[in-house]
Amino acid sequence: MTTTTSSFRARFDAAAERHHSLLCVGLDPDPARIPAGVSTRDFLRAIVDATADVACCYKPNIAFFEPDLEEGMATLRDVIDAIHAHDLPVILDAKRGDIGNTAAAYARAAFESLGADAITLSPYLGLDSLEPFLAYEGKTAFLLCRTTNPGARDLQDLSIGEGAGAPAEPLYARVARLANTWNTRNNIGLVVGATYPREAAEIRAISPDLPFLMPGVGAQQAEIDEAVQGAMDARRAGIIVNASRAVLYPAAPDGRWADASRKAAEDLRDAINTARGA
């Protein structure tokens, strides 16, 4: 139960094996859905404590903390400490993307001030906007590749012409191909929505070795089978399957919401393992 300074990879690999789980729990606190009379901080701490031996990591999305400004940042830092107390890694979902010295400030906020082990980034500004994050030893950056939302098609599905040794392909495929070449320190992953299993399989063919962070997984075994089987790597791993609302806000008619969250996490962990045959 000590906070180690191991790398994201080491911490993640150990947790995935120890808990036999590729489930990441997304922490998107919504005041309207948190049980009455419970603070956001206490709610998230209780969820972490209830699910810590079922998950392989946690993904707080900083957007849900920002509206509370000072209090939000204090809560986020506190929750990250609570996750580290279980020796589990934290992916800060921030989707940042800015130029040189600005990117360096974002990296300092995420990795030093908040203590996250990994972060999500937008690739729109190119490699030099990612460098300040990639330069941190032991940290990992997950680049947005193909997202779960309908609007993903507006840019990500645009067809890029052949060039520089790459075939004609959608923008998301080109991002995966660029990520391979940018991954010289073995600390890049991709965000690949579980809602588009065909695209996920296509991206896996391009990037056989990059870890995928997969949000948007459904509750049905058939959906999970399809998403996981197309995206897992040759070792039946290489995926981190994220569920947020399904774990945070399951029905709990008896009022035992933390137990209900644990049960939802267990069911998802098992469904993911069934899907990958592990």
Added chain:
Amino acid sequence: MTTTTSSFRARFDAAAERHHSLLCVGLDPDPARIPAGVSTRDFLRAIVDATADVACCYKPNIAFFEPDLEEGMATLRDVIDAIHAHDLPVILDAKRGDIGNTAAAYARAAFESLGADAITLSPYLGLDSLEPFLAYEGKTAFLLCRTTNPGARDLQDLSIGEGAGAPAEPLYARVARLANTWNTRNNIGLVVGATYPREAAEIRAISPDLPFLMPGVGAQQAEIDEAVQGAMDARRAGIIVNASRAVLYPAAPDGRWADASRKAAEDLRDAINTARGA
């Protein structure tokens, strides 16, 4: 000197006319360059007070406040209040981009908790990721189109095939074309780097009516002429030219740094006006 609730457009248009200025001052506080013994908050307040009748708006970049967590958010909110006390609009440079309910949380943080009048956004996730921002009446969203950094070419310059009534063109041009169609509420602008005047002129031809936020302007009149003349609209306006470090950290051998910042801002305001012939 009261804080009004007017729209970004109304507040901006009034300030640009009142001050005969299209200069936006970027607020990127760097502790290593702030005069010794002066707090970030006092420094930024002094810069705002010294330049308020020379600028048309301010652009704090939230990245430079995030490493200080609680204190950073308090400082940012305080600086935004100081800008509003001069009845000037605030563009929060945040480059956010996330799906539906997450984007809504970011919009709430920027427009409600912090009180910004406009924001910069990444277009990578498509229209539905922008909608929660565009739905705010009176606010404006500037979409990253062609950025100033060398890595901009990695994705933004990729060649998109012909389709859906659009010609084959670079991704940044397609973003401008999409922005035109998404601009149904007249509250979208584009971020177009001043460092690439050829691309800026090309984007102006595609989007004759969208306001451009232009970072990266140099100190030389010839550079400013080239950037401004390619990007300005038919009314010799439609551009907001941002300078950050040139105004915040000019040489001040006599120690009168606020006066030096004012002088730097005046020179840039004049150079921009000379360039556009106004």
